[in-house]
Amino acid sequence: MTGNDTAAGILGVGIIGAGPVTQAIHLPALARLGDLFAVRHIMDADLAVAESVASRVGATHGSNVAALLADPEVDVVAICSPHQFHAEQVIAACRAGKKAVLCEKPFAMDAAEAEQISAVSKETGVPIIVGAMHTFDPGWLAAEANWGELPETAHTIRSSIVLPPNARFEDFATEVITRPATDSPDYTDPEVIRNALQGGIMGLAIHDLPLVRRFVPDFQDLEILQAHHVRPFGYVVSLRAGNRTVELRAVMSSTWKPEWTFEAISDEADLRVDFTPSYVQAGSAVARITRGGASSSHGPFGHNGYEGEWRELARLARGTAEPLSTENLINDLVFALAIAEASAAAATAEPAGAGA
Ligand SMILES: NC(=O)c1ccc[n+]([C@@H]2O[C@H](COP(=O)([O-])OP(=O)(O)OC[C@H]3O[C@@H](n4cnc5c(N)ncnc54)[C@H](O)[C@@H]3O)[C@@H](O)[C@H]2O)c1
Numbered sequence: 001m002t003g004n005d006t007a008a009g010i011l012g013v014g015i016i017g018a019g020p021v022t023q024a025i026h027l028p029a030l031a032r033l034g035d036l037f038a039v040r041h042i043m044d045a046d047l048a049v050a051e052s053v054a055s056r057v058g059a060t061h062g063s064n065v066a067a068l069l070a071d072p073e074v075d076v077v078a079i080c081s082p083h084q085f086h087a088e089q090v091i092a093a094c095r096a097g098k099k100a101v102l103c104e105k106p107f108a109m110d111a112a113e114a115e116q117i118s119a120v121s122k123e124t125g126v127p128i129i130v131g132a133m134h135t136f137d138p139g140w141l142a143a144e145a146n147w148g149e150l151p152e153t154a155h156t157i158r159s160s161i162v163l164p165p166n167a168r169f170e171d172f173a174t175e176v177i178t179r180p181a182t183d184s185p186d187y188t189d190p191e192v193i194r195n196a197l198q199g200g201i202m203g204l205a206i207h208d209l210p211l212v213r214r215f216v217p218d219f220q221d222l223e224i225l226q227a228h229h230v231r232p233f234g235y236v237v238s239l240r241a242g243n244r245t246v247e248l249r250a251v252m253s254s255t256w257k258p259e260w261t262f263e264a265i266s267d268e269a270d271l272r273v274d275f276t277p278s279y280v281q282a283g284s285a286v287a288r289i290t291r292g293g294a295s296s297s298h299g300p301f302g303h304n305g306y307e308g309e310w311r312e313l314a315r316l317a318r319g320t321a322e323p324l325s326t327e328n329l330i331n332d333l334v335f336a337l338a339i340a341e342a343s344a345a346a347a348t349a350e351p352a353g354a355g356a
Pocket residue numbers: 016017018019020021022025043044045046049080081082083085104105106131133178180203278279
């Protein structure tokens with residue numbers, strides 16, 4: 001935190017959507033940032049949820065987006081509703097002239113929506129950040145400052161995630177009052193596999209795809225080598241983009257212990273970043289860079305990417321940081337959509353020689 005952050009006064013926060021992510025991630029992060037933020041207004045489509053969550057932080061509540069955006073106590077807005085509402089709500093927050101907007105991932109459902117958001121952000125001058133928390137993790141930022149030529153030389157990039165179901169972490173963090181019912185999918189239906197794989201990439205891999213893209217700037221010729229859905233929730237995807245191989249793996253089950261790693265490997269050097277699992281407010285990632293037989297370790301630092309994204313939002317709202325390029329956000333989304341679509345198609349393609 002800088003001296004400016006404190007000197008400029010407390011920023012009022014309005015939160016749209018008060019489900020598990022608001023309750024278990026953002027409110028605990030904001031509770032530690034009381035010198036920067038105060039939660040002023042909580043809105044949810046379900047008024048009872050808004051009322052209950054707002055009562056925990058002494059905020060106004062409601063079920064109306066326009067009322068939250070018209071609230072003069074609200075300086076910055078966090079969009080934590082289901083993804084299909086993100087674009088419309090980000091645009092409304094920009095048009096309301098708020099100081100900055102944090103939108104949970106994914107911030108749009110397709111490239112056209114992302115471009116529309118980018119245009120409105122530019123026109124109104126309201127900066128946006130997307131809740132891809134690893135990009136704000138001090139362990140990742142330290143890796144970036146020390147990895148040298150690795151983005152140009154890496155040939156293999158790997159993201160591996162082993163997590164228990166979200167509910168387990170949500171319950172560690174808080175008492176979640178809303179949780180959607182789960183059903184038993186029919187895994188013999190290709191449409192179920194297609195949706196599950198797309199959901200895995202756009203819901204979970206998307207956290208690390210902005211990191212992967214740092215090492216794969218050119219992804220026009222993306223080729224899927226293999227793509228499988230892993231039950232009940234996960235994926236194994238290998239792809240090539242130019243001369244890079246990218247491996248994305250995730251499994252979410254009742255296994256222990258959680259592991260979330262990112263690796264980039266070249267002939268001369270390699271990077272390994274161990275992130276703390278989502279929901280867990282347990283300090284930053286630790287990065288290790290090995291080059292010519294010597295290793296350097298970076299972290300753990302005192303806070304994680306969730307706090308990092310809120311600190312960045314405070315700087316943006318006060319004009320003490322340069323707005324992030326919305327082109328970059330669009331490219332991150334286009335990259336994720338391309339992988340999700342191509343993986344789902346590959347996983348459900350008829351094997352060669354099958355059929356009549
Ligand atoms: N950054 C992370 O680690 C992380 C982890 C999980 C989920 N997420 C993302 O966070 C977002 C919210 O996830 P969640 O698990 O809390 O979701 P959820 O869908 O379970 O809950 C969202 C809440 O939004 C409310 N809602 C529904 N329609 C609304 C509308 N039109 N306007 C306002 N509120 C509305 C619901 O009543 C619910 O309380 C999603 O975009 C998800 O992808 C982020």
